[in-house]
Amino acid sequence: MNQRTLLITLNGPDRPGVTSRLFSVLAGFPVIVADVEQVVIRGRLTLGVLVSYAGDTPTGTGGTLGALWTAVERTAEDLGLQVELSTGSDPKEKRRRGRLNVTVLGSPLQPAAMAGIAGRIAAAGANIDRIERLSSYPVTCIELSLSGADPDTLRAELAIEAHAQQVDVAVQRTGLHRRAKRLIVMDVDSTLIQAEVIELLAAHAGCLEEVARVTEEAMRGELDFAESLRRRVALLKGLSAEVFEKVRKELVLTPGARTLVRTLKRLDYRFAIVSGGFTQLTDALVDDLGIDYSAANTLEVVDGVLTGRVVGEIVDRPGKARALERFAREAGIPISQTVAIGDGANDLDMIAAAGLGIAFNAKPVVRRAADTAVNVPYLDSILYLLGIPRAEVEDADAEDGVTTTER
Numbered sequence: 001m002n003q004r005t006l007l008i009t010l011n012g013p014d015r016p017g018v019t020s021r022l023f024s025v026l027a028g029f030p031v032i033v034a035d036v037e038q039v040v041i042r043g044r045l046t047l048g049v050l051v052s053y054a055g056d057t058p059t060g061t062g063g064t065l066g067a068l069w070t071a072v073e074r075t076a077e078d079l080g081l082q083v084e085l086s087t088g089s090d091p092k093e094k095r096r097r098g099r100l101n102v103t104v105l106g107s108p109l110q111p112a113a114m115a116g117i118a119g120r121i122a123a124a125g126a127n128i129d130r131i132e133r134l135s136s137y138p139v140t141c142i143e144l145s146l147s148g149a150d151p152d153t154l155r156a157e158l159a160i161e162a163h164a165q166q167v168d169v170a171v172q173r174t175g176l177h178r179r180a181k182r183l184i185v186m187d188v189d190s191t192l193i194q195a196e197v198i199e200l201l202a203a204h205a206g207c208l209e210e211v212a213r214v215t216e217e218a219m220r221g222e223l224d225f226a227e228s229l230r231r232r233v234a235l236l237k238g239l240s241a242e243v244f245e246k247v248r249k250e251l252v253l254t255p256g257a258r259t260l261v262r263t264l265k266r267l268d269y270r271f272a273i274v275s276g277g278f279t280q281l282t283d284a285l286v287d288d289l290g291i292d293y294s295a296a297n298t299l300e301v302v303d304g305v306l307t308g309r310v311v312g313e314i315v316d317r318p319g320k321a322r323a324l325e326r327f328a329r330e331a332g333i334p335i336s337q338t339v340a341i342g343d344g345a346n347d348l349d350m351i352a353a354a355g356l357g358i359a360f361n362a363k364p365v366v367r368r369a370a371d372t373a374v375n376v377p378y379l380d381s382i383l384y385l386l387g388i389p390r391a392e393v394e395d396a397d398a399e400d401g402v403t404t405t406e407r
Contacts, residue, residue, distance in 0.1 A: 002054070003052050003054065004052065004054075004088065004089055005050055005051065005052050005053075005089070006050070006052075006065070006068070006069075006087055006088075007048065007050050007084075007086045007087075007088065008022070008049045008050075008072055008083065008085055009047070009084040009085075010022065010046070010047040010076055010082070011047075011081060011082045011083075011084075012044070012045060012079070012080055012081035012082055013044065013045065013080060013081075014043050014044065014045035015045075018045060018079055019038065021075055021079060022047070022072070023049075025068075025071050025072060026051060026072075028071070029053075029067070030053060030054070031052065031068070032052050032053070033049065033051055035048075036048070036049050036050070045081070053065065069085060072085065073085075099145070099146065100126075100145075100146045100147075100149055100151055100172065100173060101144070101145055101146075101171075101173075101387065102117070102121070102143070102146060102154075102170070102171050103141065103144075103168075103169070103372075103384055104142045104143075104167055104168070105139050105140070105141050105167060105169075105374065105381055105384065106166075106167040107138065107139040107140065109140040112165060113161075113165035113166075113167045114142070116161045116164065116165050117144075117158060117161055117165070117167075117169065120154075120157045120158055120160075120161050121144070121146060121149070121154070123157070124149050124150070124153060124154050125148055125149065126147065126148045126149030126154065127146065127147050128145070129145045130144070131143070131145075132145075132389075133389075134388075134389045135384055136390070138255075138376075139378060139381055141381070141384040143384070143387070145174060151171055151172075155171040158171060168372070168374050168375055168376065168381075170371070172371075172372075181269075181337050181338070181339050181355060181356060181386060182269055182270060182331070182333045182337045183269065183270045183328055183338045183339070184264055184269055184270070184338075184341065185272045185273075185274055185323070185327060185339070185340045185341070185350060186271075186340075186342070187273075187275065187320075187341060187343060187347050187360075188275035188285065189276070189277050190343050190344070190361070191342055191343050191360050191361075191379075192257055192273060192285065193251050193252060193253055193285070194252045194253070194254050195252065196212075196277075197247065197251075197275075197277040197281050198232050198277065198278075199212055200247045200250055201239065201243060201247060202236065204239065204243045204246065205236050205243075207235040210235060211232045211235055214228050214231055214232050215232065218344070218345065218346065220365070224316075225317055225346045229297065229314060229316070230309075230310065233299065233308055233309065233310055234308040234309075235308070236306050236308055237306060237307060238308075239305070239306045240304060240305060240306075241280075241305065241306065242304075244280045244281060251281065251284070251285070254377070254378075255377060256378040256379035256380030256381065257289075257379045257380075258289065259379075259380040259383075259393065259397075260379050260380045260382055260383060261289045261290070262397075263380070263383055263393050264383075266396060267388075270292045270327070270331045270333065271291050271292050272291065272292060272293035272327045273293075273294050273295075274294070274295045274315065274324065275294075275295070275296040275315065276296075276315055276316065277296055278296055278297050278298060278299050279294075279296045280298070280299060281296075282294055292331070293327040293331075295319070295323040295327075296315055297310050297311075297314055297315050298310065298311045298312060316346055317345065317346040317347070317348060317349050318349055320342075320346060320347060320350040321350045321352075323350070324340060324350045324353055325353065335353060335354065336355040338355050338356075339356045339357075339358065339382075339386075340353065340354035341360050341382065342358075342366065343360050343361055343363065343366060344362070344363060345363065345365055345366065347362075347366060348365070348369055351369060356371050356372075356385070357369070357371045357372075358370055358373070358374060359372070359373040359374070360379070361374070361375055372385065380393070
């Protein structure tokens with residue numbers, strides 16, 4: 001039997017009962033619902049309903065379709081809405097290949113940025129199927145659902161546009177692949193917290209300038225991390241172990257860190273930290289945030305004094321990747337379902353190994369290597385890359401009695 005379609009689009013001020021009224025009218029005619037989409041922006045409604053009907057259904061002013069057309073127009077007029085109706089011949093929309101999610105983060109998000117991104121998408125031969133806002137503050141996040149695009153090609157094109165427009169853009173495959181992420185592994189220094197721990201220790205030892213110089217060389221990838229760690233730790237020799245308690249009080253979480261961990265734990269994610277820093281300080285973060293797995297270096301202490309040496313195997317660039325693999329095994333989670341977040345050169349191996357690698361306010365070498373980069377200063381922006389809207393986070397926080405000051 002030949003099937004045809006009628007697309008009904010209502011626009012205007014939103015009010016309770018619009019959807020109910022429209023479907024009550026449709027219920028009186030021999031049509032089948034093929035698709036429905038609705039969006040409300042600042043009290044303005046757009047409701048689209050696609051119905052199909054048999055090709056031999058009587059048409060014209062006196063026929064079934066004509067009567068339906070008239071009934072819908074009268075209902076729209078009664079509701080104070082504008083209506084558009086158009087007929088078609090194929091009730092089954094053909095699914096295009098290459099379905100992707102593009103997440104855009106801006107603070108602020110300018111129209112020129114959206115124009116540039118949309119232009120690149122069109123030039124790549126892709127179609128924007130849906131647009132949704134995930135957050136309006138402290139950053140604006142818009143998610144676009146696309147079809148008909150090659151992810152690698154589009155990612156490269158949008159990276160160029162993101163740099164030009166000073167926004168962050170992530171390109172991911174849609175569907176189950178994206179929703180399956182279940183283990184987050186995060187760097188600590190300058191990612192989870194707003195400092196380099198060894199520099200905090202060095203400030204107490206009076207050698208901050210020299211330690212900071214070596215740290216910067218290591219973060220840029222100009223110096224082997226293990227060697228740089230030994231050189232910096234040696235400068236701490238003779239420091240009293242009482243310094244650990246002082247530095248713990250100086251640790252400042254990156255804005256949004258608590259929200260990120262709290263939200264993902266609600267969703268039964270496993271959370272891990274892996275650090276080139278020291279267990280004497282990361283253990284406190286584990287206890288404070290309820291983190292599941294942790295790996296870090298341990299400073300040797302003899303008779304209450306730092307010896308200037310590290311105990312055991314050093315957690316360096318390869319060590320971080322091994323830690324990610326170990327955490328995944330312990331959690332029973334495939335590597336493809338992991339997310340790695342970091343900012344420095346010693347995070348590169350774990351970012352490459354993870355199912356999704358994110359460069360957070362990172363050095364250029366890390367941004368180039370990661371699947372996506374986030375350059376806004378809010379760690380909970382990572383949630384938007386996982387498709388989690390801010391409104392749902394706030395609703396969950398409200399139910400649990402969490403205040404906004406606990407971000």
